[in-house]
Amino acid sequence: MSVDNSLPHDLFDFTDKVVLVTGAAAGIGRAVVGAFAEHHARLALADRDERITTIAASLGAGHRGYVVDVSNESGVESTVKQVIATFGHIDVLVNDAGIGPLAPAESYPTAEWDRTININLKGYFLFARAVAPGMLERGAGRIINLASQAATIGIQGHVAYSASKAGVLGMMRCMALEWGPHGVTVNAISPTVVETELGLTYWSGEVGAKARAGIPTRRFAKPWEIAATVLFLASPGAAMINGADLLVDGGNTIQ
Numbered sequence: 001m002s003v004d005n006s007l008p009h010d011l012f013d014f015t016d017k018v019v020l021v022t023g024a025a026a027g028i029g030r031a032v033v034g035a036f037a038e039h040h041a042r043l044a045l046a047d048r049d050e051r052i053t054t055i056a057a058s059l060g061a062g063h064r065g066y067v068v069d070v071s072n073e074s075g076v077e078s079t080v081k082q083v084i085a086t087f088g089h090i091d092v093l094v095n096d097a098g099i100g101p102l103a104p105a106e107s108y109p110t111a112e113w114d115r116t117i118n119i120n121l122k123g124y125f126l127f128a129r130a131v132a133p134g135m136l137e138r139g140a141g142r143i144i145n146l147a148s149q150a151a152t153i154g155i156q157g158h159v160a161y162s163a164s165k166a167g168v169l170g171m172m173r174c175m176a177l178e179w180g181p182h183g184v185t186v187n188a189i190s191p192t193v194v195e196t197e198l199g200l201t202y203w204s205g206e207v208g209a210k211a212r213a214g215i216p217t218r219r220f221a222k223p224w225e226i227a228a229t230v231l232f233l234a235s236p237g238a239a240m241i242n243g244a245d246l247l248v249d250g251g252n253t254i255q
Contacts, residue, residue, distance in 0.1 A: 011235045014041035018087040019234070020080075022070055022127055023097030025049040027196035028146060031223035032094055032230050037063070039231065044083040044090070046070070046127075047097065070097045070123030071115075080130040089138060092234045093131045095124040095145045098164075102157035102202065113160045120164035125171060128186070132179060139183040142234045145172050146226075147188040149249045165190070169245055176243030185242040187233050192249035193220040217250030 019036050023029035024045035033055075036043055043063040045056045048070070056065030064086055068079045083090060098120045101112045128143050135141025150158050151165035169188055176186040192215060193203045199220070203211055212219055229248050232238055247253055 008236045011237045012039050012231055014039045017091040018042045019092040020044040020083055020090050021094040022046045025052050027198055028223055028226050029096040031227040035227035035231050071118035073126055076126040077130050089134055090131050092142045095127055097123055100161045105159040108159050116160035117164050121167040124168055135184045136182045141184040143186040144230055144233045145188045147190040149190050149192050149253050152253045173243050180242045188245045189229050190245050190247045191221050191226050192252045195220050195222055215250040215252045221248055
């Protein structure tokens, strides 16, 4: 029996691949969009920010933006139908939309808890469920969820955020188990603090300096480093990775 040891010619050529990214207007999502655009993917950008259509247009012809509340079931289903009607199918879903309001656990507002879970966890579920039938029918697909180191370690003030991201990991493992046999892989990426506008707002000054000092690499992650990890999980080189949580945290969670 011969063994195929050949490496695909271009692991990161996404020509004609349709990639749907939620939370695409800013932060990690915007970096992911830029990375896929540079590697010739056809992009569907979803965000509640109405500027998303302009952002999509700025990438050039062939990309589309969709304004949607990721926690709204009918809105998500309508968006996915529109994407499929425009592009024909979806090869990759990147779930990135998220919020992170902070407060002590003993006084955390119920309304903020519900909002965080609805966007960070329910939104991921709704999009994954909506794209799954088409992927399963085609026998191929990649679903990549942005989780967080907060799913693995406790961080003060992050009770709802941590719960939502831990839920993402549990959901991801179940989907990977159910859909893996049909050619659809489901994985997660758990970054440490990422140097986005939002991340640096929360982790500024003395708090940020202390957090950096506690990471073995002594720094936060760059948005492009997370985008590069997303590209890898979407590439042919990651075809045997399923149900994994890739920690891009400088070793923060090994302590």
